[in-house]
Amino acid sequence: MKIPEIGTYAISFLIILALIFLLPRLMPGDPLTAICGEEVLVVMTPELKAELMHRFALDAPLWKQFFVYLTAMMHGDFGYSYYYNAPVLEVIFEALPWTLLLVGSSLVLSTVLSIIIGIESGWRRGKITDKFLLTTTMILNGFPNFFIGIILLLLFAVYLGCLPLQGAKTPYSGLSGINSMLDIAQHLVLPLIALTLAQIPGSYLLMRNTMITTLKEPFVRTAKAKGLSEVAVRYKHAGRNAMLPIVTTTGVRVGTVVTGALFIEIIFSYPGVGLLSYNALLMRDYPILQGVFFIVAVFVILANFVVDLLYTKIDPRIGVNNAEYAH
Amino acid sequence: MHINYWNELTRNNFGKLGLAMLCFVLFIALFAPFLARYDPGEPSHAIFMQPSFEHWLGTNDIGQDIWSRLICGAKNTLLVALGVGVFTTLLSTVIGASAALVGGLCDRILMRLIDALIVIPAFIVIILVAAYVLPNVWTLIFLISILTWQGGARLVRAQTLSLKERMSVYAARTFGANKLYIIVRHIIPNLSPILFAVFIHSATRGVFMEAGLAFLGIADISTVSWGLMMHHALRFYYLDVWKWWLIPTGLALSVTIMALVFIGHAFETAMDPRLRVVEQEDWQ
Numbered sequence: 001m002k003i004p005e006i007g008t009y010a011i012s013f014l015i016i017l018a019l020i021f022l023l024p025r026l027m028p029g030d031p032l033t034a035i036c037g038e039e040v041l042v043v044m045t046p047e048l049k050a051e052l053m054h055r056f057a058l059d060a061p062l063w064k065q066f067f068v069y070l071t072a073m074m075h076g077d078f079g080y081s082y083y084y085n086a087p088v089l090e091v092i093f094e095a096l097p098w099t100l101l102l103v104g105s106s107l108v109l110s111t112v113l114s115i116i117i118g119i120e121s122g123w124r125r126g127k128i129t130d131k132f133l134l135t136t137t138m139i140l141n142g143f144p145n146f147f148i149g150i151i152l153l154l155l156f157a158v159y160l161g162c163l164p165l166q167g168a169k170t171p172y173s174g175l176s177g178i179n180s181m182l183d184i185a186q187h188l189v190l191p192l193i194a195l196t197l198a199q200i201p202g203s204y205l206l207m208r209n210t211m212i213t214t215l216k217e218p219f220v221r222t223a224k225a226k227g228l229s230e231v232a233v234r235y236k237h238a239g240r241n242a243m244l245p246i247v248t249t250t251g252v253r254v255g256t257v258v259t260g261a262l263f264i265e266i267i268f269s270y271p272g273v274g275l276l277s278y279n280a281l282l283m284r285d286y287p288i289l290q291g292v293f294f295i296v297a298v299f300v301i302l303a304n305f306v307v308d309l310l311y312t313k314i315d316p317r318i319g320v321n322n323a324e325y326a327h
Numbered sequence: 328m329h330i331n332y333w334n335e336l337t338r339n340n341f342g343k344l345g346l347a348m349l350c351f352v353l354f355i356a357l358f359a360p361f362l363a364r365y366d367p368g369e370p371s372h373a374i375f376m377q378p379s380f381e382h383w384l385g386t387n388d389i390g391q392d393i394w395s396r397l398i399c400g401a402k403n404t405l406l407v408a409l410g411v412g413v414f415t416t417l418l419s420t421v422i423g424a425s426a427a428l429v430g431g432l433c434d435r436i437l438m439r440l441i442d443a444l445i446v447i448p449a450f451i452v453i454i455l456v457a458a459y460v461l462p463n464v465w466t467l468i469f470l471i472s473i474l475t476w477q478g479g480a481r482l483v484r485a486q487t488l489s490l491k492e493r494m495s496v497y498a499a500r501t502f503g504a505n506k507l508y509i510i511v512r513h514i515i516p517n518l519s520p521i522l523f524a525v526f527i528h529s530a531t532r533g534v535f536m537e538a539g540l541a542f543l544g545i546a547d548i549s550t551v552s553w554g555l556m557m558h559h560a561l562r563f564y565y566l567d568v569w570k571w572w573l574i575p576t577g578l579a580l581s582v583t584i585m586a587l588v589f590i591g592h593a594f595e596t597a598m599d600p601r602l603r604v605v606e607q608e609d610w611q
Contacts, residue, residue: 008439008442009443011439011443012443012447015443015444016447019452024459027460034459138341138585138588139585141584141588142585142586142588142589143581143585144535144539144580144581144584146542146557147557150561150564150573154569158564251446252445255446255448258448259448262451263543266543277454278543280458281454281457281458281543282544286459289454289455289458290455292451293454296448296451297447297448300448301446301447304446
């Protein structure tokens with residue numbers, strides 16, 4: 001790993017820390033409610049106010065406040081939600097598994113699907129299959145993710161009534177074992193399809209374009225000339241090489257999937273981080289919003305970082321070049 | 328090689344369709360005062376009316392005419408598209424081009440900043456900001472632009488770096504042309520295709536983001552915005568009103584985004600020589 005790249009990610013991290021710190025403190029009005037959320041006013045007493053003022057060092061200069069804030073962060077103290085009456089981290093960790101399930105499965109599914117249809121479409125460029133796939137995805141590209149979610153919700157849950165309308169599992173069902181997993185899967189279907197459909201066009205177009213340019217490379221002709229089967233040329237030779245841009249944009253795509261999940265969760269009332277932050281937005285529960293923002297942003301930065309690390313492993317040519325420059 | 332981009336755009340099927348759709352939305356936005364049959368903000372006692380001759384798409388929960396609101400929403404969406412498009416392109420150009428032209432430490436710092444900003448999810452930053460200040464249309468345009476210029480700046484920088492080394496620029500310099508002359512006469516005209524691509528791309532993202540934020544309820548309530556209409560309509564999904572309230576609004580939004588996406592795709596295909604040849608063979 002090169003040092004400069006770590007530096008870049010450190011800068012992103014610092015920008016996020018600074019945003020969370022500065023936003024509530026620079027806003028007009030009482031910084032105490034801006035930090036603790038409006039719900040704090042309900043339980044506010046002079047003693048609590050004095051204590052909170054002391055805890056966030058709000059009467060001290062800004063640099064000292066930042067120091068106090070950093071120390072709290074490093075102890076894992078993300079604040080206290082007076083709406084849920086629980087520490088922020090606790091509330092977020094309750095919602096996080098659902099979002100990870102949704103985002104993770106959608107990321108895998110959309111990547112695999114767009115790679116396959118991208119390869120097939122690029123291989124048959126100009127043919128009827130390619131035209132059909134390209135036109136369909138371009139139209140799909142015009143639909144915002146929340147509208148796709150709404151259409152699926154109305155069609156399958158409201159109109160046909162064949163899939164659950166909301167939530168991540170049937171409440172108070174007392175299901176266990178395999179039945180409970182089936183129940184969770186059933187609730188996951190619609191949000192997953194909606195999120196995946198919204199995700200496919202971007203990566204499909206990238207995959208198709210790369211496939212078209214890769215197919216013109218000499219090594220593809222060599223593979224064909226060696227008498228390899230068509231499937232082997234398409235997937236093992238051209239497809240594998242055309243996959244690189246998809247892999248390298250995974251970090252960026254994590255960002256869009258997470259943002260997409262936010263909307264999808266709201267539409268299907270899926271109890272993940274997205275729904276949590278939406279409710280926090282309505283309630284002006286700032287600690288939760290700041291916590292969610294921090295965790296999501298750090299998650300996306302880490303994903304980018306890991307992809308950067310893996311990048312050299314996947315494409316050996318980059319590692320070789322670097323080694324040559326080093327000598 | 329000189330390419331007439333307008334010709335390329337109108338020869339591509341997606342480009343033609345996208346332009347037609349955009350013109351349609353533009354027409355509706357311009358003639359909204361004549362097409363709307365009621366004041367879009369005027370509530371009445373006739374709530375939840377079914378579509379009829381008086382109310383083509385019925386009325387909403389406070390008795391506003393949905394057809395009139397749908398028509399007037401086009402203006403807001405196009406304003407955001409234009410605003411975000413222009414402002415983001417301006418920011419990308421100034422930052423990207425100055426990084427490339429000044430070079431040295433300035434370039435290194437700006438590139439590092441771009442790399443650092445690109446991994447921060449802009450949408451979530453805006454939501455956090457909006458929790459403190461409810462933005463109106465102009466602050467929203469400003470916010471979206473200030474958070475999404477990085478990708479465009481990187482493109483502009485790369486293109487400017489390659490333009491700087493061109494023979495024509497070198498020749499102009501030997502004739503004694505100063506920096507300003509080279510920027511105005513050589514760099515900027517050759518940047519224009521990239522700038523148009525950045526413009527279309529940011530306009531699309533702007534429309535999508537504005538609608539998304541309004542859908543979350545982050546919008547000035549007095550504006551007639553399609554996203555905000557969907558936000559209100561979704562609360563009544565268990566009634567039949569979604570058929571003429573939620574779906575047409577979503578479709579109007581999708582048609583606008585689709586138009587921009589089509590134009591963007593056609594233009595990018597025209598710009599990438601490797602794809603251009605292929606597409607020309609296939610798409611006529």
